[in-house]
Amino acid sequence: MPGTGYVAQQDDVLARGAALVRPIDTSLASLKTPSAKALADAALSMDSLQWQQNFLP
Secondary structure, three states, X not given: OOOHHHXXXXXXXXXXXXXXXXXXXXXXXXXXXXXXXXXXXXXXXXXXXXXXXXHOO
16 A cells, blocks of 8 residues: 555654654645545554554565
């Protein structure tokens, strides 16, 4: 699914303590479909390791 890597990458950066709330807010606001928003919510509800273990091949 295009664009999902960016959300996961931003979540990883936040998990490491960087203050990048604005890019994430902008990215989330640009999502159009309910499935894209649900995927973003799922990505942000867990740390990057959980995301990798659950959703990446």
